[in-house]
Amino acid sequence: MAEQALLIIYGSATGNSEHIATQLHKKIQALQPTDSTFTPAILLDGNSCVKTNLPNWSKSPTSIILITSTTGDGDSPENISRLFRTLKRKSSAVDKICGCVNFCVLALGDTNYSKFCYTGEVLDKKFKECGGTRVMPLTKADEATGLEEQVSSFEDRAYACIKAAALGQDLSDVDVPPPAPNGDTPKITNVTAPTPLPTSTSPGVILLQKLCAASSLPDPLTFDISGEEVLGGLQSSQASSVALDIQGKGEEGGSSLNGYPLSLNDSVAESGTITSTSSHTHYTRQQPYSSPITSARYLAGKENYGKGERRVIEICMELPDDFGYEYTPGDSVGILIPNSPESVNSIESRIKGESVMIEGEEFGKDGVLRERVNFNGVLRRRELIGLSEACTDPSESTCLKYLGSKSGSAIYTKFITANSLSLVHLMEFFPSLSPGLEEVLNLFTCIPPRYYSVTTSPLQNVKGVGVAFSVVDYKMEVNGDRRLGHVTGHFEEICGMYLRPDPRFARLPIALRPKLPCPSVKIFPFPSKHFKLPADPSYPIVMVGPGTGVAPFMSFINHRKFGRKVAKHETEETCEGEWRGGFELEGEELAVGTEDAQGYRSSKEIGESHLFFGCRTRKDWIFEEEIKAFEKGGELTKAHVCFSREEGEGKYVQDLMKKEENAEKIRDLIAKKNGYLYICGDAANMARDVLLCLEEIFDGCEGGGGGKKMVEKLKCRGKILLDIWS
Numbered sequence: 001m002a003e004q005a006l007l008i009i010y011g012s013a014t015g016n017s018e019h020i021a022t023q024l025h026k027k028i029q030a031l032q033p034t035d036s037t038f039t040p041a042i043l044l045d046g047n048s049c050v051k052t053n054l055p056n057w058s059k060s061p062t063s064i065i066l067i068t069s070t071t072g073d074g075d076s077p078e079n080i081s082r083l084f085r086t087l088k089r090k091s092s093a094v095d096k097i098c099g100c101v102n103f104c105v106l107a108l109g110d111t112n113y114s115k116f117c118y119t120g121e122v123l124d125k126k127f128k129e130c131g132g133t134r135v136m137p138l139t140k141a142d143e144a145t146g147l148e149e150q151v152s153s154f155e156d157r158a159y160a161c162i163k164a165a166a167l168g169q170d171l172s173d174v175d176v177p178p179p180a181p182n183g184d185t186p187k188i189t190n191v192t193a194p195t196p197l198p199t200s201t202s203p204g205v206i207l208l209q210k211l212c213a214a215s216s217l218p219d220p221l222t223f224d225i226s227g228e229e230v231l232g233g234l235q236s237s238q239a240s241s242v243a244l245d246i247q248g249k250g251e252e253g254g255s256s257l258n259g260y261p262l263s264l265n266d267s268v269a270e271s272g273t274i275t276s277t278s279s280h281t282h283y284t285r286q287q288p289y290s291s292p293i294t295s296a297r298y299l300a301g302k303e304n305y306g307k308g309e310r311r312v313i314e315i316c317m318e319l320p321d322d323f324g325y326e327y328t329p330g331d332s333v334g335i336l337i338p339n340s341p342e343s344v345n346s347i348e349s350r351i352k353g354e355s356v357m358i359e360g361e362e363f364g365k366d367g368v369l370r371e372r373v374n375f376n377g378v379l380r381r382r383e384l385i386g387l388s389e390a391c392t393d394p395s396e397s398t399c400l401k402y403l404g405s406k407s408g409s410a411i412y413t414k415f416i417t418a419n420s421l422s423l424v425h426l427m428e429f430f431p432s433l434s435p436g437l438e439e440v441l442n443l444f445t446c447i448p449p450r451y452y453s454v455t456t457s458p459l460q461n462v463k464g465v466g467v468a469f470s471v472v473d474y475k476m477e478v479n480g481d482r483r484l485g486h487v488t489g490h491f492e493e494i495c496g497m498y499l500r501p502d503p504r505f506a507r508l509p510i511a512l513r514p515k516l517p518c519p520s521v522k523i524f525p526f527p528s529k530h531f532k533l534p535a536d537p538s539y540p541i542v543m544v545g546p547g548t549g550v551a552p553f554m555s556f557i558n559h560r561k562f563g564r565k566v567a568k569h570e571t572e573e574t575c576e577g578e579w580r581g582g583f584e585l586e587g588e589e590l591a592v593g594t595e596d597a598q599g600y601r602s603s604k605e606i607g608e609s610h611l612f613f614g615c616r617t618r619k620d621w622i623f624e625e626e627i628k629a630f631e632k633g634g635e636l637t638k639a640h641v642c643f644s645r646e647e648g649e650g651k652y653v654q655d656l657m658k659k660e661e662n663a664e665k666i667r668d669l670i671a672k673k674n675g676y677l678y679i680c681g682d683a684a685n686m687a688r689d690v691l692l693c694l695e696e697i698f699d700g701c702e703g704g705g706g707g708k709k710m711v712e713k714l715k716c717r718g719k720i721l722l723d724i725w726s
């Protein structure tokens with residue numbers, strides 16, 4: 001039989017899908033010397049395959065394993081957006097562009113978002129509509145409950161199914177494990193292994209024993225792990241190899257670094273969808289701009305530094321003069337932060353090996369740990385399974401396997417998730433854990449960028465871009481230790497010269513203070529497709545952004561404020577000099593449009609604007625001065641503010657929105673005057689409650705067909721826009 005192409009395509013915003021695809025690629029590569037069904041498997045991101053591979057999909061047999069997440073509010077990750085758009089546009093009857101394709105899709109998502117696994121769902125549907133053959137049903141993995149089970153189940157079945165289809169076998173005959181049940185909490189199945197190991201002195205083991213006892217679960221050391229189905233440790237797990245063994249072609253090791261994200265990223269460096277109209281340079285995740293931080297200030301909680309209480313910081317980062325960095329309000333800044341020297345130091349001596357070869361090039365341990373490995377993230381179950389092999393103390397090894405197994409799910413949540421434990425913490429609890437550098441590289445994803453909404457406007461007279469965030473600072477439940485967020489804690493430290501200036505010089509004018517080296521970070525623009533101001537400034541807007549959810553609205557209002565100045569003075573220079581919004585985005589990507597300052601130059605009146613903001617106490621009110629000044633200056637019609645821990649008109653933003661005069665205003669501005677309503681902030685609670693509140697508000701609206709339908713309609717028309725996170 002003629003060999004045919006096998007593509008493993010991913011779409012990934014923060015690295016999960018990319019990592020899963022990379023690991024699966026390695027597994028399949030390891031099989032290929034003795035399995036000639038396919039030509040060597042190709043791993044690539046969704047955008048890269050549009051020009052090179054997609055044209056063949058109607059002509060020559062191609063098998064595709066597609067792994068993609070959903071981001072934003074039901075958006076496709078940037079690196080698969082071209083494929084997404086191309087397939088979405090195709091009409092099933094005319095374009096059988098996938099006529100020779102066998103495919104299966106793994107969709108990563110989070111049920112806290114209303115469009116759960118949307119990108120995967122659409123692509124799965126479109127591949128079929130465009131003539132492709134689906135070799136197994138769409139698999140959805142939910143980040144909210146843990147991705148592992150579904151991912152593992154997909155890996156176990158995908159290659160077997162795609163291979164059987166390529167060989168023309170009847171898929172119903174394929175001997176593959178059944179799919180994992182969707183989202184079920186695993187049950188404890190085997191509690192019978194009777195030979196307890198000797199008592200351990202390992203702090204981690206003792207702690208887990210206590211946690212199990214408190215939850216009336218059997219001692220973790222009494223589990224017979226060999227009889228337990230472990231979740232798919234991509235690197236180490238037998239589960240994956242067993243799955244591929246179904247074809248009778250087992251694999252060894254999987255230690256090849258071919259799929260190491262470093263090379264992957266490099267290879268897709270040119271695949272970004274954004275180009276600048278004003279210069280040839282453009283900064284991307286692969287080619288970020290090294291930006292000096294020009295200012296930083298506490299927006300709230302300055303007095304709480306070092307005390308573990310809430311603090312919010314705004315930083316301003318300089319933009320390059322070459323105009324290769326452009327943004328508009330509603331966009332985010334992607335920030336790449338290496339692991340801190342402290343965290344690297346804390347694990348370095350425990351990681352075996354001094355260097356590693358990546359595609360023929362040698363990389364030292366310090367650099368790899370600092371720049372590449374995402375070891376500060378919350379540990380995933382497959383990582384625990386992989387790490388269990390690297391403990392010299394058998395009781396520790398058993399406990400890590402237990403944590404990564406189905407039986408250990410409840411304790412995994414209590415121990416790892418509830419305390420946000422990373423490899424750094426795990427090494428403290430499990431002193432015999434000492435993995436090799438190569439193992440660590442293979443097990444962990446590469447450091448993902450962090451995204452923060454911009455607070456400034458490109459029309460503003462600042463030579464940089466601002467972002468705001470809360471400092472993650474918490475006490476671990478498990479032992480009361482204080483922990484700082486890897487990224488936000490890093491910012492608070494490196495911006496110390498701005499945030500906590502040396503009191504000896506505090507009275508001196510800034511120009512006379514001793515010059516300290518300016519901290520810098522690597523940044524790149526991360527444009528939002530939908531969360532945009534209407535191009536026509538006369539449209540009314542309602543903004544709902546409690547806590548740091550107010551950040552993009554500062555950019556919105558600043559934009560209207562400075563846009564109005566542009567219009568008033570008609571000074572082209574002001575506008576051209578500062579404007580950084582010239583992205584070429586395709587028309588259909590834009591719900592509201594991102595046109596430049598023309599709308600403002602046409603000297604249209606600025607539409608009515610309302611901001612709903614809430615926080616715990618008046619002291620937590622961030623941007624208070626600016627918001628009041630906006631109201632005074634007329635750029636903001638009204639700020640509706642509430643404090644959940646103080647007496648007032650309401651506790652939460654939705655209490656304020658429901659007040660009769662406000663509800664009437666929202667109905668008038670959004671339903672009658674064609675305005676836009678924006679929601680930004682926490683997806684799990686706030687966004688859901690605000691949407692329910694809007695359903696109440698729009699209930700009985702003329703022609704609305706009920707509040708729920710009306711909200712759906714407005715969302716579809718891009719009149720209700722969300723920028724939410726969980």
Ligand SMILES: Cc1cc2nc3c(=O)[nH]c(=O)nc-3n(C[C@H](O)[C@H](O)[C@H](O)COP(=O)(O)O)c2cc1C
Pocket residue numbers: 011012013014015016017018068069070071072073074075077108109110111113114115116117118143724725726
């Ligand atoms: C900013 C953000 C927005 C998200 N939006 C959605 C969404 O609209 N629907 C969904 O199902 N999951 C959503 N998710 C969850 C991701 O799909 C999930 O975390 C996934 O594991 C990320 O995989 P990736 O790293 O490959 O992008 C979102 C996650 C983030 C961080």
